[in-house]
Amino acid sequence: MSQDKSLSRQFNFCAGPAALPLRVLEQAQRDLLSLPGTGASVLEISHRSPVFKAILHDAETRLRRLMAVPDGYTVLFLQGGSRLQFSMVPMNLLRDQAADAQYVLTGSWGLKACEQARLEGPVQVVWDGAATGYDRLPDDSSWDGSGRIAYRHITSNETIQGVQFRSEPEVKDLVLVCDASSDFLSRPIDVQRYGLIYACAQKNAGPAGVTIVIIRDQLLERSADSLPGYLSYREHAQEGSLYNTPCTFGIYMVGLVAQWLEEEVGGLVEMNRRNQAKASELYDALDSSEGFYQGHAQPDCRSLMNVTFRLPSSELDDLFVERAEAEGLCALRGHRSVGGIRASIYNAVPRAGVTALAEFMREFRDKKA
């Protein structure tokens, strides 16, 4: 059942660092000792060399084209993952603003982002899904808040609970900040509706070690001179992501993934269509299991990226993971904080892998139900 026996590659449902397109890995492998015409590996060249600057420019240009990023937005390639963004966002946008930040808590990551913001300034929690185990999303109308608002923060897809906003919530003239780590590049979004979007790469965009920030230029003015250099969006923007040595290999890989999205997949509309089809196949397997598989998310909030469910007992959860692994279906265990099963079906997970998993789910249920 493995994807390519000669390579011993298996179907990989890891929540991140996640599967990468085979074609991207093959190109990186081919050129790892020496980038064509360069005489050195991409790992060995100066971040200020013309060769690397072209790689950086290519990665940014492809992201801008794929996402239709309008003028007036800056794209940054940083380090430190979303966790560092949990702090950089309020350090840059909330500190000394005489305003509150608003946080919408739709799952574990929104909660962690909010905790970090509280260290920097006043925070209003405008919605919290804790009471129902973060299985749903708010209606727009249920949000409120008062006074001056620096920004409103959402998590577009909660990787652990498997709930995902279908589209941008209406925030009127508020600055919308979005942790898009786990659905970045999985579908078209309307960038103009956001003040800032951030995403670690290791779900849909590349390997761990590079974090992408897309920020409305006007917001760069909020970065105080007193901020530590590395933590200032303005510094990074002024230096074109070369304030210091970035994760050069990570940026190179993001460029290759973006190239794959443009040239092989054909863009984010098609990518979204494929992701919807993959998710439908798995959710159908859930819904037709007569309750054997219990999905965590409410149906209208289900994530297209992380399909979370439970079996009738934790012993069966364990057996499911073990048997699936033996069939070449890997990394299906739910996050350690919640247990159960999680199938992460990011861009690079092929339809064939999802079909194989859906079949396995039916067979497993037939034997155990």
Add this chain to the structure above:
Amino acid sequence: MSQDKSLSRQFNFCAGPAALPLRVLEQAQRDLLSLPGTGASVLEISHRSPVFKAILHDAETRLRRLMAVPDGYTVLFLQGGSRLQFSMVPMNLLRDQAADAQYVLTGSWGLKACEQARLEGPVQVVWDGAATGYDRLPDDSSWDGSGRIAYRHITSNETIQGVQFRSEPEVKDLVLVCDASSDFLSRPIDVQRYGLIYACAQKNAGPAGVTIVIIRDQLLERSADSLPGYLSYREHAQEGSLYNTPCTFGIYMVGLVAQWLEEEVGGLVEMNRRNQAKASELYDALDSSEGFYQGHAQPDCRSLMNVTFRLPSSELDDLFVERAEAEGLCALRGHRSVGGIRASIYNAVPRAGVTALAEFMREFRDKKA
């Protein structure tokens, strides 16, 4: 003159990201599609999987063995480069300590570290080599300072100016903090003499994107609870470098480089011997040029890692770089802030490359002097 025509690899004198051992690149290339027994690339596996935890453990164990890191020290793998350490050091060790930090300014990087510390607390500059263009190092006896001292910061090797401490300066009972970015793993050091050592990987230890911190455990107590999570050494130590998703590929590569140092080179004593021999060959070429090549550093402060010099004119500097490049001797231009020539001869630059450069220097001078 290239190292291996079939791969088109050239001799690479880049200051960083710098040359990596060919054997390391070959192993990474071989396993890039699928780590043996894993069914996935090292780029695609969870940082919490047993496979990655073994990689992390191996990298740490090898570093500890190579450097003889004693008990009572924690090794961390972080992101953000030395620039983020310029801020994390004072955030963790200086903030709220009712004490001053002392900085020894031996070049561009020490100066930048000091600028960031000033944003966090009171700083004493105990020595500044600016007056002579950072071409020398202080005598221990020339340092003073008064009051409570949180730590004293040095830069063991200044990459831009090419000056390097031969051994740890005597600091008595002060906490010594060292930016060892550009001579880390190039020679044995006495770790016990340091409170904290930090180094970005992209000189001697691996690719850009991973930063190594070795910290005396007692100092972890200084990290305040109010620090942003990602910026707290204590948080990272408590989570064994898995506070969040680290730069997994970078850590994997650090492990391969450490394996090369242990198994191919035979340890840091031998590495240091090789580095001394390489540096001698280049400095001999300088000293025997009858003034055609003018070294920047005073002879007793010369770096074994970055050999910096000038030709009689900037036009000749340019011609030297251009002709060298044509001969497969790459990335010899001095840092943009100081000009001239810089040959970075880190661990992975082979003796053959240095010999080729020394020969080229003699030939170039014979034609132009």
